[in-house]
Amino acid sequence: MSFKMKYAPEDLQMIKEQLGSQSLSAIARRLNRTITALEVKITRMGLSHTKSHTGMITAGELARILKIDRNTVMQWILNHELDSYQRITRNKKRFTFINIDDFWAWADKNRHKIDFSRLELDSLPPEPHWVAIERTLKKQTTNYKAWTxxxxxxxxxxxxxxxxxxxxxxxxxxxxxxxxxxxxxxxx
CATH class of the missing domain: 1.10.10 (Arc Repressor Mutant, subunit A)
Incomplete structure (x- = not known):
């Protein structure tokens, strides 16, 4: 016979708040639970997938959607003020997440950095109205390409x-x- 400990409401709130900013092992230690028990609870709460839980996309996914190198996106974050958030998924793997609305606000000010003709329609909804016009312009962008x-x-x-x-x-x-x-x- 197995014994199930119920989670107190404050424990559930703590899980919601700490998920993504701390590793599962750290959260499990604070709750005096096993990682497996915590994973089961997170899955039942519908929070097991960090991306869908946060509503953001990773820097790598943004790069794939824009058909550019991930390092270009990372340089936008480091050197050109694209907002991002670091999150820990599952145990200790860190991901850089970008809010889609933050990206569009940044992209509006940095249109010269992006070749929107390579962006498929509605691949990053909701698309601002100006993207349709930018998509028709063929740009040659050479972000971070070494000079010969x-x-x-x-x-x-x-x-x-x-x-x-x-x-x-x-x-x-x-x-x-x-x-x-x-x-x-x-x-x-």
Whole structure:
């Protein structure tokens, strides 16, 4: 005969609050339960899938949807202020989650970083109205692509000939921001 301990209401609330920010083993220790018992309870509460529980997507999933490298998404988080949340799933594996609404707000301000023509319709609902227009524009984005020696020479030639950043951007297929930064490094 097995003995089942009931969870107090405050224990259930603690599980909801701590799930994702602490490992299951840490939560189980605080509740004086086994990890297996806690996993069963989380499943019964409908919280076993962190993504569906949080309503967010991982950085890797966002990268797959946008058809870009995951490291590009991580650089947006680290260097370009894309909001994200670290969550622990199951035992100790950490994931970077992004709220879809936060992504769209960020993407609106950073349209030049994303080639929306590669984004399938309604793959990140709810899509803002401006995405339909952006989807029709074919952009050549080269986020975080290493510069070759030939590109550096071509950049310096264009700059010395007095071409504008817009013209250089079209020639090299790079953003004006990346060209400005590269010029600063090359000239100084």
């Amino acid at each position: 020696k030939q590109e550096e020479r071509q950049l310096l030639e264009c700059y010395c000939c007095g071409k504008s950043l817009t013209e250089i951007s079209k020639i090299l297929g790079r953003t004006q921001e990346s060209i400005r930064k590269k010029l600063k490094r090359l000239i100084n």
